[in-house]
Amino acid sequence: MAKLWAVAATEALKADGLRIAELDTSGLPGFTGDKLSGTALLAQRVLVLSDLQEKLYANGRSGDRRSVLLVLQGMDTAGKGGIVRHVIGSVDPQGVDHAAFGVPTAEEKRHHYLWRIREALPRAGQLGVFDRSHYEDVLVVRVHNLVPRTVWESRYDEINAFERELAGEGITLVKVALFVSLDEQKRRLAARLERPDKYWKFNPSDIDERAFWPDYHEAYQAMLDRTCTEHAPWYVVPADRKWFARLAVTELLIDALGRLDLDWPPPKFDVEEQQRRLTRL
Secondary structure: OOOOEOOOHHHHOEOOOOOHHHOOOOOOOOEOOOHHHHHHHHHHHHHHHHHHHHHHHHHHHOOOOOEEEEEEEEOOOOOHHHHHHHOHHHOOHHHEEEEEOOOOOHHHHOOOOOHHHHHOOOOOOOEEEEEOOHHHHHOHHHHOOOOOHHHHHOHHHHHHHHHHHHHHOOEEEEEEEEEOOHHHHHHHHHHHHHOHHHHHHOOOHHHHHHHHHHHHHHHHHHHHHHHOOOOOOEEEEEOOOHHHHHHHHHHHHHHHHHOOOOOOOOOOOOHHHHHHHHHOO
16 A cells, blocks of 8 residues: 555644644544545554554563553544544453543542542553543643632643653653544534434533533643643644544554564573473373
8 A cells, every 4th residue: 555644643643833723623634545545554554553562562471561551632522432442442452451531439539630540550561541531630620610720720730740750660651632623523412312322422411511612622722732742742633534533543552662662572481492391292
């Protein structure tokens, strides 16, 4: 298949200097193909991702302490669940630590907001996935004034320090902000109301949240501006086209895993001796 990325996903999707108000949520940054070629490429690339993830898992079983954490943030219907199913679902589930963060439980509220995040960090050798994350505490908390401004304002620096600590511990962060248009979200919510098998995904509060769309964009812009760092950069993925969002995240994960320079761990036993033992039994 001809080269379909004119610009690498890691470059085309960088959040540095990006203005959400100017983002084309149906765009294909860096990609020159169409849905047909993109879908075919995704089928190939998830195989590459699966191989790299298996190497990460194998190395973790052999003492390597490194891991990768995919952070997915986005408004309702932005496609976080679809990425978990179609991208993360293509790799060995033994090597995946998945966590979804909703409204804090009573126990979680008794702790610092990062407590539940620390509890869910990926183990050594794991590909971790956060469906929403600690960024809820500078997004929904900010939009709905759940704590004073002085509280959420201080969290940007605290989150940066926290992520610097994670990077120092060997966790590679891949932070992805997914954006859909207001019209596309409306179509996706309507589709859920038309199918009994999708009712479980619908929450009436999703409609209420649409009234806060400008406030959320302001909060997301501040999140990108203040927490896009060298050790934990943000990538912005236009998500009106689900196939592109899934392909983009796959490419970002392949890049992150590739930079770990993984190989299969050497055996901790004498291979020839074990072969001889096996032939005698």
